[in-house]
Amino acid sequence: xxxxxxxxxxxxxxxxxxxxxxxxxxxxxxxxxxxxxxxxxxxxxxxxxxxxxxxxxxxxxxxxxxxxxxxxxxxxxxxxxxxxxxxxxxxxxxxxxxxxxxxxxxxxxxxxxxxxxxxxxxxxxxxxxxxxxxxxxxxxxxxxxxxxxxxxxxxxxxxxxxxxxxxxxxxxxxxxxxxxxxxxxxxxxxxxxxxxxxxxxxxxxxxxxxxxxxxxxxxxxxxxxxxxxxxxxxxxxxxxxxxxxxxxxxxxxxxxxxxxxxxxxxxxxxxxxxxxxxxxxxxxxxxxxxxxxxxxxxxxxxxxxxxxxxxxxxxx
Amino acid sequence: xxxxxxxxxxxxxxxxxxxxxxxxxxxxxxxxxxxxxxxxxxxxxxxxxxxxxxxxxxxxxxxxxxxxxxxxxxxxxxxxxxxxxxxxxxxxxxxxxxxxxxxxxxxxxxxxxxxxxxxxxxxxxxxxxxxxxxxxxxxxxxxxxxxxxxxxxxxxxxxxxxxxxxxxxxxxxxxxxxxxxxxxxxxxxxxxxxxxxxxxxxxxxxxxxxxxxxxxxxxxxxxxxxxxxxxxxxxxxxxxxxxxxxxxxxxxxxxxxxxxxxxxxxxxxxxxxxxxxxxxxxxx
Amino acid sequence: xxxxxxxxxxxxxxxxxxxxxxxxxxxxxxxxxxxxxxxxxxxxxxxxxxxxxxxxxxxxxxxxxxxxxxxxxxxxxxxxxxxxxxxxxxxxxxxxxxxxxxxxxxxxxxxxxxxxxxxxxxxxxxxxxxxxxxxxxxxxxxxxxxxxxxxxxxxxxxxxxxxxxxxxxxxxxxxxxxxxxxxxxxxxxxxxxxxxxxxxxxxxxxxxxxxxxxxxxxxxxxxxxxxxxxxxxxxxxxxxxxxxxxxxxxxxxxxxxxxxxxxxxxxxxxxxxxxxxxxxxxxxxxxxxxxxxxxxxxxxxxxxxxxxxxxxxxxxxx
Numbered sequence: 001x002x003x004x005x006x007x008x009x010x011x012x013x014x015x016x017x018x019x020x021x022x023x024x025x026x027x028x029x030x031x032x033x034x035x036x037x038x039x040x041x042x043x044x045x046x047x048x049x050x051x052x053x054x055x056x057x058x059x060x061x062x063x064x065x066x067x068x069x070x071x072x073x074x075x076x077x078x079x080x081x082x083x084x085x086x087x088x089x090x091x092x093x094x095x096x097x098x099x100x101x102x103x104x105x106x107x108x109x110x111x112x113x114x115x116x117x118x119x120x121x122x123x124x125x126x127x128x129x130x131x132x133x134x135x136x137x138x139x140x141x142x143x144x145x146x147x148x149x150x151x152x153x154x155x156x157x158x159x160x161x162x163x164x165x166x167x168x169x170x171x172x173x174x175x176x177x178x179x180x181x182x183x184x185x186x187x188x189x190x191x192x193x194x195x196x197x198x199x200x201x202x203x204x205x206x207x208x209x210x211x212x213x214x215x216x217x218x219x220x221x222x223x224x225x226x227x228x229x230x231x232x233x234x235x236x237x238x239x240x241x242x243x244x245x246x247x248x249x250x251x252x253x254x255x256x257x258x259x260x261x262x263x264x265x266x267x268x269x270x271x272x273x274x275x276x277x278x279x280x281x282x283x284x285x286x287x288x289x290x291x292x293x294x295x296x297x298x299x300x301x302x303x304x305x306x307x308x309x310x311x312x313x314x315x316x
Numbered sequence: 317x318x319x320x321x322x323x324x325x326x327x328x329x330x331x332x333x334x335x336x337x338x339x340x341x342x343x344x345x346x347x348x349x350x351x352x353x354x355x356x357x358x359x360x361x362x363x364x365x366x367x368x369x370x371x372x373x374x375x376x377x378x379x380x381x382x383x384x385x386x387x388x389x390x391x392x393x394x395x396x397x398x399x400x401x402x403x404x405x406x407x408x409x410x411x412x413x414x415x416x417x418x419x420x421x422x423x424x425x426x427x428x429x430x431x432x433x434x435x436x437x438x439x440x441x442x443x444x445x446x447x448x449x450x451x452x453x454x455x456x457x458x459x460x461x462x463x464x465x466x467x468x469x470x471x472x473x474x475x476x477x478x479x480x481x482x483x484x485x486x487x488x489x490x491x492x493x494x495x496x497x498x499x500x501x502x503x504x505x506x507x508x509x510x511x512x513x514x515x516x517x518x519x520x521x522x523x524x525x526x527x528x529x530x531x532x533x534x535x536x537x538x539x540x541x542x543x544x545x546x547x548x549x550x551x552x553x554x555x556x557x558x559x560x561x562x563x564x565x566x567x568x569x570x571x572x573x574x575x576x577x578x579x580x581x582x583x584x585x586x587x588x589x590x591x592x593x594x595x596x597x598x599x600x
Numbered sequence: 601x602x603x604x605x606x607x608x609x610x611x612x613x614x615x616x617x618x619x620x621x622x623x624x625x626x627x628x629x630x631x632x633x634x635x636x637x638x639x640x641x642x643x644x645x646x647x648x649x650x651x652x653x654x655x656x657x658x659x660x661x662x663x664x665x666x667x668x669x670x671x672x673x674x675x676x677x678x679x680x681x682x683x684x685x686x687x688x689x690x691x692x693x694x695x696x697x698x699x700x701x702x703x704x705x706x707x708x709x710x711x712x713x714x715x716x717x718x719x720x721x722x723x724x725x726x727x728x729x730x731x732x733x734x735x736x737x738x739x740x741x742x743x744x745x746x747x748x749x750x751x752x753x754x755x756x757x758x759x760x761x762x763x764x765x766x767x768x769x770x771x772x773x774x775x776x777x778x779x780x781x782x783x784x785x786x787x788x789x790x791x792x793x794x795x796x797x798x799x800x801x802x803x804x805x806x807x808x809x810x811x812x813x814x815x816x817x818x819x820x821x822x823x824x825x826x827x828x829x830x831x832x833x834x835x836x837x838x839x840x841x842x843x844x845x846x847x848x849x850x851x852x853x854x855x856x857x858x859x860x861x862x863x864x865x866x867x868x869x870x871x872x873x874x875x876x877x878x879x880x881x882x883x884x885x886x887x888x889x890x891x892x893x894x895x896x897x898x899x900x901x902x903x904x905x906x907x908x909x910x911x912x913x914x915x916x917x918x
Binding site: 062064084087088089091092095096098099100103104105106107108117118120121122161164168 | 487
C-alpha cells in the first residue's frame with residue numbers, strides 16, 4: 001500500500017472547565033484515542049451527533065488545537081512536532097471550510113480582501129488574476145469580489161469560504177459541516193461544487209457531518225463517532241452497518257419516500273454528558289442489544305471483516 | 317475599506333431629526349471652541365469694573381460678570397477649555413484602555429487576571445472620587461484635570477475593549493485566519509482591533525459628555541483651569557455667590573453644559589443605532 | 601374541515617411576500633408546508649396563528665377559516681381566545697423558547713390555568729399527565745427542573761407540551777427539529793405524528809426538508825417565492841411530482857444508491873420579496889422553462905388526480 005496522505009495515531013484531547021474561584025474543575029475527553037489513515041484522493045467522512053468530538057477531531061488534524069496525546073502525520077511530516085514557521089508553510093497544503101458561513105468571513109472585508117488573506121498570512125500578494133480564477137472556480141461572478149459579506153446569501157458566503165480554502169492550491173481540505181446551516185437546495189449545490197473541485201484539482205477531503213445520508217452519498221469511507229471515540233469504520237459508503245449506533249443513525253435518516261416510512265422509533269434517549277462517561281461501552285445506555293458485558297467493559301475497535309473495524313461486543 | 321463606508325454610519329446617524337439637531341449643536345460648539353479668538357467679541361480677561369453685573373444688552377449679548385467681563389466671550393472660551401480638556405482626556409483614556417484591554421483580552425492568563433482585578437476595583441469607585449484624589453496628588457490646573465479625568469474613565473474602556481476582543485476571538489473568521497497560518501499579531505491588528513473599534517469609539521464619544529460634567533465639577537470646586545482662564549465650571553462657581561443678584565452668570569454656563577451633554581448623548585445614541593452595536597455595548 | 605385557508609395574501613408595507621395561498625387541513629391530519637427559506641412558509645404559519653403584527657406584517661386579502669370562523673377578520677381581542685387555547689405553536693429553537701428563570705412545571709401549568717381555567721392543583725395534575733403522554737420519564741421531577749438542566753430534545757418536548765397545554769385543535773410547528781440532533785429529530789417527528797393520530801389534532805408542519813415531509817405528512821403544499829407551486833396528498837406528490845420545483849426539492853435529499861454527481865441542487869436562489877420576477881417566479885431556475893413562463897403567471901388549477909398545480913409545462917402525467 002502506498003503511503004497515506006494523512007495519518008492520525010491515538011489522537012486524544014482533554015478539555016477542562018471551571019477551576020476558578022467559584023466552580024470546581026471538571027474535565028472531559030472530547031476525543032478518545034482516534035486513529036485512521038487517509039489515502040490521497042480519498043473522501044473520508046466523519047459522522048456523529050453533537051458532542052461526539054467530530055469538530056474537535058477536525059481541529060486536531062489541522063493542529064488548530066493541540067492534542068493531549070497522539071500524533072498527526074501529513075505526507076510524511078509529523079504535524080504535531082512542527083515549529084511555528086514550518087507549520088505556517090504547511091498550512092498552504094491543508095485548508096479548512098467552516099460550518100457557519102455567516103461568521104466565517106470578517107464583516108469588514110470584501111470578498112477580494114477575504115480571498116487575499118491566505119496570501120497575506122504567508123507575506124505574499126495574490127498572483128495577478130488569481131482572485132478572478134478563484135471566483136470562477138466556485139461559481140461566483142467577478143463583480144462579486146467587491147461585495148461585503150452582508151450583501152451575500154448563505155450559499156454565496158459558503159462559496160467564498162471554499163474559494164478561500166482553495167486559494168493556495170492545497171492537497172487536503174477539512175470540510176467541517178460545510179452545508180449544515182444551509183437550505184437543502186443550497187446544500188446540494190455546494191456538495192455538487194465540492195465534487196467538481198475534487199475531480200478538477202485532485203483534492204483529498206475530510207468531511208465532517210451529522211448527516212449520515214449525506215456522508216454516504218459523498219464519501220468513500222466513513223468514521224462513525226460516538227462520545228469522542230470511533231465506534232465503526234464503514235469501508236465503503238454502501239457497506240451494511242454492524243454497530244447498533246450506526247444502524248440507529250441510518251434509521252433516523254428520513255428517506256424522501258412516503259412508501260418507506262419508519263414506523264419504529266430508531267433509538268431511545270439522548271447522548272449522555274461527556275463529563276461523566278459511563279463505565280463500559282459509552283452507547284450501552286441507549287443500545288437495544290446491550291448486556292451486562294457492555295456495561296462493564298468498553299469494547300475495543302476490532303476488524304470484523306477486512307477494513308471494517310467495529311467497537312461492539314454484539315455486532316449486527 | 318473605503319472612506320464612504322467609514323462615513324456612512326455618520327450620515328445615517330444625522331438622518332433622524334433628533335440626530336441631526338444634536339449633531340448640529342455639537343458641531344457649533346466645536347467650531348466656536350476652535351475659532352474662539354476669532355469669533356469672541358472681547359478678550360476673555362478684559363475687565364471693566366464699571367460694566368459689572370450688566371444684564372444682556374446690545375454691547376454684551378449675554379451680559380457681564382462681577383468684573384465686567386463679557387459673558388458670551390467667556391462662554392466661548394469656556395467651551396474651548398471644557399472641550400479640549402474632556403476630548404483630550406477621553407482620547408488618552410480610550411487609547412490606553414484599548415491597549416490595556418486588547419492586551420488583557422488577547423494575552424489572557426495572569427496578566428488578564430491582574431488587569432481585571434484592578435479594573436473591577438476602580439469600577440466600584442465613582443469617577444468623581446478617582447478624579448478628586450488624582451487632582452489632589454497632581455495639583456489643580458488643566459493638565460491635572462486631563463490626567464485625572466483620563467484615569468477616571470480608563471477602567472470603562474479597558475473593560476469594554478477586553479469584552480469586545482474576547483467576544484470577537486470566538487468568531488469563526490478568527491479561527492479561519494488561524495487555519496490559514498495567521499499568527500497572533502496578524503489576527504489582533506487585522507481582525508480583532510478594527511472590529512472592536514466602533515463600539516469603543518462610540519462609548520468614548522458618550523463618555524466625552526460625562527467628562528464635560530466632570531470637568532465642570534472640578535472647575536466648580538476650583539480644581540480645574542485656573543483664573544483668569546474661563547471654564548464653564550468655574551463660571552458657575554463664581555455665579556453661585558451671585559445667584560440672586562445676577563442669575564444669568566450661573567444659568568448661562570449651566571445651560572451650556574446641559575445642552576452640550578444632552579446633544580452628545582443624543583448624537584451618540586443615533587450613532588449606536590446607525591452602527592447597530594447596541595447589543596455589543598451591552599455585553600461589556 | 602378544521603382549517604381552510606383561501607386566497608391568503610400577506611403584506612409588509614408595499615411588499616407582498618405571500619400571495620393567493622389556499623389549502624385545507626382536517627382533524628387527525630398533517631399538512632406539510634414546504635419550500636426553501638424565503639418561500640413564505642413561516643409567514644403563512646404566523647398569519648394563521650395571528651402573529652403577523654409582531655413582525656410588522658398584515659393580512660391583505662383572503663380568509664383563514666378556522667372551524668367556521670374567519671380569523672383574518674377577527675380583532676386582536678378576539679384572536680386571543682384562539683391563540684394558545686385552540687391553536688398551539690411550537691417554535692424552531694427550544695433553547696430560547698423557555699424562560700430560563702422559571703421551573704418547567706410552572707411554565708406549562710400557566711398555559712393550562714390561563715386557557716382552561718384550571719386551579720393550580722388541577723393544572724399541576726394535567727401537566728404531569730401531559731408530560732407522561734409525551735413520553736417524558738419522571739414527569740414529576742422534570743416539573744421541578746429548570747430549562748438549563750434539560751437536553752435539547754427534552755426542551756423541545758416541553759415546548760410541545762406548552763403548545764398542547766391549552767388542549768388546542770390545531771398545532772403549528774415551524775421547523776420543530778432543525779436545532780436538534782439527528783436521532784432526537786426522528787424521535788420528535790414520530791412523537792408529533794403519534795399526537796396527531798391519538799388526539800385528533802390538525803398539524804401544520806413547516807419545513808424545508810422533503811425527507812421530514814415524506815415521513816409524517818398526509819398532505820403537502822409546496823411554496824415557492826410566496827406562491828403555491830403544487831399541493832397534493834404526500835404519496836401522490838412523491839411518486840409523481842408534477843411541478844419541476846417539487847421534483848427538484850425531492851432530488852436535493854441524498855438517497856441510498858444515488859449515483860455520484862446526481863445531487864446537484866437547484867441553481868440560483870429564491871428571489872427576495874421586493875424583487876419578484878414577472879410570470880412564473882421559478883422560471884429563471886427552472887429546467888423546463890417555456891417562453892411564456894417569463895411573462896404569464898401560471899394559474900393554480902385543480903388536477904384530476906387530486907390537489908392543484910401552477911405550472912405551464914408540468915412534468916409527465918400520473
